Amino acid sequence: MAATPGHDPRLATLRWPLMLTRSGMVAETLLRAFWPLASVVMLALATLMLGLHELLVVELVWAGAVVTFLSGLVALIWGLRHLHWPSREQAIMRLDETLPGRPINALLDDQAIGSEDAASAALWQAHKIRMTARAAEARAPSPNLKIAASDPFALRYVALLAMVIAVLFGSIWRIGTVRDMTPGAGIAMTGPTWEGWLQPPRYTGLPTRYLNDVEGDALRLPQGSIVTLRFYGQAGALTLAETVSGRVEDLPSAADAQQEFVIAQAGELSIKGNGGRSWQVDVIGDLPPQIAVSGQPEIEPDGTMSLPYAAEDDYGVVGGEVRIALDLLALNRRHGLVIDPDPRADIVLDLPLPLTGDRRAFNDFLIEDFSQHPWANLPVVYTFSAQDGAEQTSFAAGFGAPLLARRFFDPLAAAVVEQRRDLLWSRANAPRVAQILRALSHHPEDQFRNPSAYLRMRMILRRLESYVAAGFTQERQDEIATALWDLALLLEDGDVGDALERLRRAQERLSQAMKDGASDQEIAELMQELRDATQDYMRQLQREAEANGEMMDPGDMPDDMMQLSQDDLQAMMDRIQELMEQGRMAEAEQALQELQEMMENMRMTNAQPGEGGSEGQQAMEGLADTLREQQGLSDQAFRDLQEQFNPGARSGESEGNQGRNGGLGQGQSHEGGQGGQSQQGQQGDGPEGQDEATGEGGGSGGSQTQGDSLAERQQALRQELQRQQNGLPLGGSEDGAAARQSLEDAGRAMEGAEQALNQGDLAEAIDRQAEAMERLREGMRSLGEAMAEQQQGQSSNQTGRNSASQGNRTDPLGRDTPEGRDGIGDDGSKIGEGSAYRRAWDLLEEIRRRADDRERSDGERGYLQRLLDRF
Template sequence: MGHRTEAETALKRLGWVLGLTRAGLLAEQVTRAFWPLWSLIFIVIAALMMGAQDALPLEAVWVCGVVVVGAGLVALVHGARRVHIPSRADALARLDATLPGRPIQALMDEPAIGAQDMGSQALWRAHQSRMAERTMQARPVQPDLKVSRLDPFGMRYLAVLALAVALLFGSFAKVGSVTEMTPGNGAALASGPTWEGWIEPPSYTGLPALYLNDQTGASLELPEGSRILLRLYGEVGALTVAETVSGRVGDVPSAAESEQDFVIAQSGKLEIVGPGGRAWEIAIIEDNAPSVSISGLADVSARGEMSLPFKAEDDYGVAGGTALITLDLPSIERVYGLSATPEDRPAIEVELPLPISGDRAAFEEVLIEDFSKHPWAHLPVIVHLKAEDDAGLTGQATPAPLDLPARRFFDPLAAVVIEMRRDLLWSRDNAARVAQILRAVSHRPEEGVFQKETDYLRMRTILRRLEAHLGHGLSDEKRDELADALWDLAMELEDGDLGSALERLRRAQERLSEAMKNGASDAEIAELMQELREATEDYMRELARRNQEEGEGGEEQQLSENSMQMDQNDLQRMMDRIQELMEQGRMAEAQQALEELQQMMENMRVTQGEGQPSPGEQAMEGLADTLREQQGLSDEAFRELQEQFNPNAQSGQSQENQGYSGGDGRGQAHDGTGQGTGEGEEGTAEGQQPGRGSLEDRQQALRDELNRQMGQLPGQGSPEGDAAREALGRADEAMEGAEEALRGDDLAEAIDRQAEAMEALRDGMRNLGEAMAQQQQQQQGQQGTAENQGDAQDPLGRSAGNRGPAGTEEGLLQGEDVYRQARRLLDEIRRRAGETERPEVERNYLERLLERF
């Protein structure tokens, strides 16, 4: 019996463990049986605390009460039937299941055989001893209170959430109001009158509503404009309201009204007079007007957008604001076109930007607007900032005088056109003066003043339209039309695409030089510097192409005494130096460095390795020729359009200015060669333009040539190559539209479609260049380990350069320059990738470069 005694002792030691486990089993059953009941109780309490019984009709409250009581009884009976008291055996089984080898069951077992065998008995006692030791590890089993299987929709969580909301925003005092709806509520009314009250701050403050019965203090601080609602129960006149906070005069309701509603307008006293009444001293929290101020200097971007930083504050939040810009007439230097009396023009009013998200109580923002087209651009103005809150209060900043920031024009002719446009908008009395100056500028212009004949023709057209209205005066509509035409002309003169890489490079150098002389902003300097870099790259490619054409046949390229050999890295270093000097404010040294760069570019020639041009280079040359020919056709179509309106005017033709492919004079052609022939095309007489039929045929022939080039375009399968084909497809469609318009005698439509074709051709050439650059990088990587690396050529047919034997550092950049230039290159790629105005294809290509390096 010794082993039985040991087993019983072990089981007795589990008394408290079994008790807790048994209690856990009971908790499980109660939770699973009665969760619907306590969920229902929570929802009912929450509804009563939130005052649902006061908002519903009496009949609805009674119906809800009956439903709730019935549902509660059903839940109670159903739960009671499912609950049974756990036995000791249930607790032993639950506890034994958590122990390894079920030792409790082993202690209660008896051996089935071997009762008379001493060896078997000894083995059994040893087994039970081990099981008794295992029971020492027993711990109370935690109850499983999860009821997710019984409540798949989470109704119990909704009940808990409703109770939490009621505890935060409701009141236990409201629960007692339900007793007034019982048949015996007359006794409650006989016991004395009662009252309730609520305080609702203005919604824009974001403050919660207050239950007046819960406010225990004798004084309250409330925002101005808070609404107070009082309800008096019981005999009429038993309770009255006395207050001095609303400031009401005139027709004031009776102080004994059962429901009273008023708004706090001033500090004062609120008192409920009668049994159970209370009184409060109310101090008003005044709503302060917002404040706004300019927080920095106004700046202008390269595109002409003004950036004006400001900050605003309000105690509850700024609802809106405006910037009012007025002309500072006394500060204007009244000379030239500004000497006339200005016409009345309304002040500029724009809305201030507000934060999209976050707190508007205190913030800093930047007002970004483009006033480049406004007549007050670059003139002294006064900026008035005003902020407003939800209460209608306004605050104003100290008026700030400044010159209205706008786009600057660095091309001298474009600057003249913009000034004339400003004078015309300043006062219509300047119309005669503007016409006189435009006629002087366009009369027998020297070579190079107008880069394209179409620009000259557009100016002369604007001049004739202006002079036609001088006799009977300019209307507002005609004045605005002329102003728009002058703006478009200035933009074309400033940013118009030039026919040759050299002219584009010279234009970029001149604009940068003018910007440094005129004190341009950092953003304008950065954009002009980027334009110079791109123009230099185009010029280098053009020189490389021409040198390769001249070197066909294996002849050595001889450099003259005044010529220089430079590579792209040398030019980049020089331009980096110029930009560095400008950033440091050393404009004189930067101007001198720019002049040295101009002189070097004039004398520079680029040597190329022998060999035939690659298919990519041939495609680029063909597309460039197509673009130039399309530009020439567009110029001729524009000239014919002008002659339709004025057949006797030889617009744009003089002895010093020759049009494309013929006409009078000896001016520069528009085909990018810079050479004029002085004779009409295809044997036409001097000054006579080709017929419209020839334009149609030439447009068709140019389109056929483009289709032939598209069939031989390299880079198929790559994203850049596919983008190039798509752009050239758009060009083909535009050329087809231009041809149809020419055949339909619609020259204006033809010119528009030709412009679309030229834009699509430029996109296609840019995408093709990216495709060839990508292919070049891939091929250079594959040729890196080849034995004939020194003789390898890139996809453009150019020599890979003197890079030394494979595995050596000969010819490579070494030292600190390598890392500095790599860092500059990465910074430049990141900057270009962040410019949203760039085409999406180009930005995707730059992002792929960043991912790779």
């Protein structure tokens, strides 16, 4: 039978596991018995550490203390009744339960029978040895501290949370203030006391001051500051007297324990009684904000207007607005602005404020894009207003200036934008706008560079005329205005495929900008556009000359032919920009015209005129022919679409009707030569084989037949491009890959044009053909650059004739490179050719620079000016 455990030596190895097990059981018993008492104690301490008793009247505090004491007493009694101290035997049983086979109980047992039998005794001894080894592996089990069954509402966690908050945000020293709430205790020790705080308005950004620490008897406080006072001690021992709040009604008692009021005026503030003080209060008034326009509006290159302004306030500006109203008195009422405008609300914008930094005094900009507003570039009045934290609002004087917005320098785009403005000015202008748009589209060949732009204008015109007939509502007005704006952007910024046409367009826009008095930013943007267009034109000129085998040998050039280098062109454009910046627009326009003539008369030169038949040049020539063929198809499709809008026109009779081969009135079906024969062969010889573009003899089916003919030609051209693409020497360079991708895109665009022609959708076909031409140009450009890289990558041991060719190489404008002419320059050349022209230009620029230098003497500047006048 089992022996009494006591301090049995058989359990010596289990001393620590048994001690830990019993400790865990004690913890379980204490927690289950005294968790209500611990919760009451934690709640009481948290309340005192947070100072909640200071916010309540004494009676409530003592009532709460009594309730807390009684709750704690009840919890203590309940805990003592439920307290059951664990014994050593219970600890042994708890530990033994964690082991398999109950080895501890086995160690405490004795052999009941067979002790005299040696075999039985040996077996019992082996069993005890095995149980001893198993008991040595005992580990104290974790105590079970879960008491959710006893506390289903988790009140212990509420008390614990309150205690944690008190430790973090409270103070243990506040517990001692309870003794001051004993009746008569505080008065007996310290007598009556007071505390005070001065809190300025939040918008001032000033800190709160502790009134007890203020030295002296004078206070300077911002208007609107809040004064808070607390009186401690016997009621009536301290009283308040003040004349700063301006209160005349609903005055609280001067002896109230807590006083709070707002500083509204200067006066006196006194605390009367034992330990009281008095101050003379001076109020710091809040000044209203100030705001004004600080400069003239400026237009950015992207069409955004920037208007500077300055604002200040003693504590900082917190808001405001900008109101923009049309200035009818300053408006030149002509054309579409003669009639009275439709009612339109003023433009109201929030005042832009700096996101960071001090707002007491700052300079900022009103930046907005008004390009699509009906008042764009019309005179308006800007009225700025600012508001401070005290809700005081100040208004700046009205500032009259134009509502700057994007300007259009393409004449046709500018005309479209003007009609859009007139349409938005008043819906009564709709018939007049329709007439002007019809006049603009009367001779499209003289106005429109892009067929898509003409088609878009005709669509807008038809829709506008239908709206005028049916009733021109505001929704339709906005719809037409949006369409006109998109058309103007297409006319102004639309992609022009030909490099020379882009160059001419950039020059025309720059010239128009000089005449219109454009801003410096606009001039700089247009000047950069001219530089880019010039670069593109030179690259295209070189590629076309190499592809067509038209490169000239410098030795064969006439003596009087001027050669220009890249530096010469750059210097000329720099001079044009400098003249514009100096305000000498007439001279700048003359120099711009000279530059245009030089660019159009340029010829490309090459020291190896016989290399035009190389594989790469033949490929370039084939792509150039494909491009011309595609241009011819696009021209004929555009002519057919134009004749649909003008059914009375006759094929070949429209002035300026240019077909693929470039002759006036000589479209593919207008020519009497080879083109006409080819067309007749496609159409047949009968009465229905007349020129189907005229619509004569074919009835309603003529147009469809012509469309089928164009589709077949488009298909043949696409197949020809595919054949050329398969034989191109593209190589593996990046430019070669770009050329391959561009030509594939061109093929897909041709396929889209073919489908549109089969469906009779000429407008869609023209768009796809324009895309195909653009992709072809990109492919030719990339192919040319890939060929140039291949030529540069040739090894020096394989030069031979190529080395001599590179020695005599010329640049894209016909000038010798520094390695040209066997390394010998043309310093002995005459003025107007070679590097002598460059030196003369540099010398003239230096004379102009020195003549404009104000720091030089009048005599020297006069001499330089006479040189300029003479030469």
